[in-house]
Amino acid sequence: MSGLINANPTIYEKKERRVRTTPLFSDQDDAVEPIDQLEVFDHLRDIKDPEHPYSLEELKVITEEAVEVDDKKSYVRVTFTPTVEHCSMATIIGLCLRVKLMRSLPLRYKVDIRVAPGSHATETAVNKQLNDKERVAAALENPNLLDMVDECLGPSYD
Structure with a gap:
């Protein structure tokens, strides 16, 4: 047994990137x-999944x-769908x-991060954690958690 919640996830093809004439975000x-x-x-x-490559x-x-x-x-909402209903990494992905x-x-x-309705066993708890400023700040003070987040974000800066 591999220890992964979803050892064999379905992999989808990436969408083709569209060519932009303007920069992504302004400074x-x-x-x-x-x-x-x-x-x-x-x-x-391009954010990397915490459990898979x-x-x-x-x-x-x-x-x-x-x-x-x-x-x-000035509002952005991102709704994400974990690969399995009991994904132990849902909070890390949202973070x-x-x-x-x-x-x-x-x-x-203002950023609102949500688990897709009905896609996770503890959807309400995950949503509460991800949208509570104090909980997010506390999580980011944990060096191990911050290292995990930075590792997942690495490919998104390339």
């Missing part, structure tokens, strides 16, 4: 171009359609998504 808080769904997805698609896109944990952006209200957006989006954005 400024008041971006010249509005931020859109594809732009946010492009930042998240595949990206969250390849495992269909994250899809472009699962990203909602309201640039006028990776949150940290990537914290590091990438202008500060004015």
Whole structure:
């Protein structure tokens, strides 16, 4: 037995990247171009799964359609779908998504990270953890957890 919750996940083909004429995110808080769904997805698609050598896109944990952006209200919601209902890494995956957006989006954005409804056994608890500022801050003070998050985010900066 491998010890993995989902030892043989289904792997999906990555979507072809579209060519951009404008940069992803502006360094400024008041971006010249509005931020859109594809732009946010492009930042998240290459995050590595904590248990497998595949990206969250390849495992269909994250899809472009699962990203909602309201640039006028400075709001981003990402809904992700763990590969199995009892995924022990759901909170880590959500934390990776949150940290990537914290590091990438202008500060004015409110980020909401959610598990897809009905996709996880402890959906409510995971959602509560991922959207509680104090819990997120405490998690990021844990060096082991931060190392795990940074390892998963590494490919997304290439």
